[in-house]
Amino acid sequence: MSERYARQVLFPAVGEAGQTRLAAARVLLVGCGALGTVLANVLVRAGVGRLTIVDRDYVEPSNLQRQVLFDDADAAAGRPKALAAAEKLRQVNPEVLVEPVVADVNPSNVESLLAGATLALDGTDNFETRYLLNDACVKHGVPWVYAAAVGAHGATMAVVPGETPCLRCLFPDPAPPGVLPTCETDGVLAPAVGVVANLAAAEALKLLLGARDRLRRGMLWLDVWTNAFESLPLAAPRSDCPCCGQRTFPFLGAPTTSxxxxxxxxxxxxxxxxxxxxxxxxxxxxxxxxxxxxxxxxxxxxxxxxxxxxxxxxxxxxxxxxxxxxxxxxxxxxxxxxx
Ligand SMILES: [Zn+2]
Structure with missing residues (x-):
């Protein structure tokens, strides 16, 4: 086994067998901004086999305070985030196949992007894409990890379809636009993003290593400024959940117009x-x-x-x-x- 992973292999829950599992994993990362760059960094260093990074945006100077894979030259050139991230990650670990996709994730492509994935990760900044990802993952039985951060607080939750509550078990419908705080209205602190994304990455590693008994059940909410950490426990999926209970997937309805x-x-x-x-x-x-x-x-x-x-x-x-x-x-x- 490569020396690159020696400290991780020493951890008993990983070991040689776990490292082999990671090398066989194929992960889809949706969104490569603040959360996504941290998630991608952890997984590529850990040695997942293949990471597909989908992002629709390009790097700007205001990203650099928290989006850890980008630098001043990326912002000056306005490079697509997926491409800039992939280039950095190949330098970090050439053993991982990193596939950048510059695209909007929407109903027309989410299921083909998810095909063959072992796990999906939420690096998005909006609930529209999260509900779409939740529908696609529950429909196809692919685990995913929710993550979100704004201001000094954030939240994360792993979703294992059929085993743990999905996003719609907690929040049956998306909030109307303009109701929730955004990074534009409330700003965002890099440590809030970093903590949430690393906690999400830990759940991702547990899922990839088959350590489902170690998953946190329900949603964790935290605030790095007030030092509040709260768990919203939820033991099982809700039978009346429109998504994982009744298996209706309205967010996958493809738009036919622009x-x-x-x-x-x-x-x-x-x-x-x-x-x-x-x-x-x-x-x-x-x-x-x-x-x-x-x-x-x-x-x-x-x-x-x-x-x-x-x-x-x-x-x-x-x-x-x-x-x-x-x-x-x-x-x-x-x-x-x-x-
Ligand atoms: Zn559900």
Whole structure:
């Protein structure tokens, strides 16, 4: 066994057999921001076999205070987070197959991304994606670990479909938009994210090592500023849960039309066009050259206008910075990229 894992193999619950199990594991990480970079860092150093990192965003200077895999050069270049993270992680541990996917996780792709995964991890910043992930994981019997942090507090919970409560057992329906605090309204402290993500990573290792008897049952909530640690115990899945009890998965209903969504804390709206053919970024760059300042490479195109900055990905998805109004973002999208 490689010296790389020597201290972990010494831990009795891991051992040589556990290390072999980790090497056979395939993990899907949804979201690679503050929580996701910590989760990915732990799992790649621990030697999971394969880690797929899906993220829809690019690195900005305001990320660097807590998103531990990114540096100043990533932010200056505005690199896609999944690609920047994968490059760092390959330097950390070339034995792990790290697969970056620059995409929005939505009903049209969540089940194919999850196919073959041993475990899924929540590195998202929004409940829309968490309810989607919960539906997909319960439907396909894949364990996942919920994690969230804002301000100085955060929460985490492991979900083993059929064995432990799922997200909808605790919260049957998502809160309406604008009700919950976000990193934009409340800020976020790096230690809050780090503690929550590391606790989530510990549950992930237990799941990958088959130590389900050691899982924390229910949700842990903590605040690193007030030093409050609370458990919300829940022994078993609820039989009246619409997801794991009644097995209805409304969040998987695929959108047939394009949609626009304001991103948490970003003064940015994402426009997604499911099913649109791949864009040629170089053709688009030539077309937009007269409109504003355009830069592009094979991963993204960036158009700078007076009040807005539009980033376009090959899958025709766009991030429109400078507004939180979905209608305005859609109008800018059709004006510059085309309907
Ligand atoms: Zn449930």
């Amino acid at each position: 949609y626009a969504l304001a991103l948490c804390g970003r003064n940015t709206v994402q426009v997604v066009v499911p099913g649109r053919p791949e864009l040629s970024l170089s053709e688009l760059a030539a077309r937009l050259a007269a409109v504003g300042q355009v830069t592009h490479d094979e991963h993204l195109l960036r158009l700078r206008l007076d009040r807005y900055e539009i980033t376009v990905f090959p899958d025709a998805r766009a991030l429109i910075k400078g507004t939180t109004d979905p209608a305005l973002a859609r109008a800018l999208y059709s004006r510059y990229i085309g309907a």
